[in-house]
Amino acid sequence: MSIADNITVVRNRIDAALARRRSIGLETGSVKLVAVTKNQGVMAVQAAIGAGIDCIGENRVQEALTKQDDIGRSVEWHLLGHLQTNKARQAVAAFDLIHSVDSERLAVELDKAAAKLGKRQAVLLQVNIAGEETKFGIDADQTFRLADKIMSFDHLELSGLMTIAPYFEDTEESRPVFQQMYQLFTRLRSENGANTNITWLSMGMTNDYQVAIEEGSNLVRIGTAIFGPRQY
Numbered sequence: 566m567s568i569a570d571n572i573t574v575v576r577n578r579i580d581a582a583l584a585r586r587r588s589i590g591l592e593t594g595s596v597k598l599v600a601v602t603k604n605q606g607v608m609a610v611q612a613a614i615g616a617g618i619d620c621i622g623e624n625r626v627q628e629a630l631t632k633q634d635d636i637g638r639s640v641e642w643h644l645l646g647h648l649q650t651n652k653a654r655q656a657v658a659a660f661d662l663i664h665s666v667d668s669e670r671l672a673v674e675l676d677k678a679a680a681k682l683g684k685r686q687a688v689l690l691q692v693n694i695a696g697e698e699t700k701f702g703i704d705a706d707q708t709f710r711l712a713d714k715i716m717s718f719d720h721l722e723l724s725g726l727m728t729i730a731p732y733f734e735d736t737e738e739s740r741p742v743f744q745q746m747y748q749l750f751t752r753l754r755s756e757n758g759a760n761t762n763i764t765w766l767s768m769g770m771t772n773d774y775q776v777a778i779e780e781g782s783n784l785v786r787i788g789t790a791i792f793g794p795r796q797y
């Protein structure tokens with residue numbers, strides 16, 4: 566199957582998952598699809614854009630910058646991977662949305678970098694909802710404190726939350742994790758009212774996006790299902 570065919574399959578599955586959520590009376594909007602192009606070449610990225618993808622996700626600043634030389638900035642670029650504070654400035658210059666803010670120290674550096682570049686940087690807080698030692702992200706109980714901090718910065722815009730669920734062979738096992746994230750997200754939105762732009766709940770990858778959408782995700786990050794296995 567071609568990249569375009571794969572995208573069609575993914576979009577159909579997104580729609581089907583939304584329909585299941587709606588059929589049990591839960592709130593649904595639309596779902597944003599980010600094509601994750603880490604370890605994929607420029608031709609693959611171009612094929613995805615040719616098939617209607619308008620948002621590209623990368624894990625590393627340098628890899629994104631290299632691809633942007635060829636692809637340009639007419640699509641959105643999202644940073645998904647862990648960010649070191651010394652790359653804050655490059656990241657602010659390169660990305661429309663940074664999903665991986667996981668410390669106050671990083672938020673401070675991003676705010677400074679955005680101020681220098683005259684930009685308001687949209688960010689998500691990465692939550693390590695399952696408390697896995699191997700994963701980046703803040704603990705769930707730190708979410709509100711760090712969210713308040715970010716909202717106090719002039720050059721950052723808190724746009725929502727992101728999580729990477731633990732990998733389960735049986736994706737049903739990830740459902741409670743996604744439910745907890747959705748609760749955190751709705752609480753964050755309701756506590757902050759209309760004067761914020763908390764929009765995105767970024768959760769769901771190739772293995773688990775359908776369950777994530779059933780549980781309220783509105784932004785999925787898909788690599789393998791679009792491009793096939795990555796070559797390392």
Ligand SMILES: *Cc1c(COP(=O)(O)O)cnc(C)c1O
Binds near residue numbers: 601645729786787
């Ligand atoms: C690699 C990656 C993805 C995409 O993973 P697939 O399983 O290939 O869909 C999504 N989010 C993050 C943070 C990633 O690092």
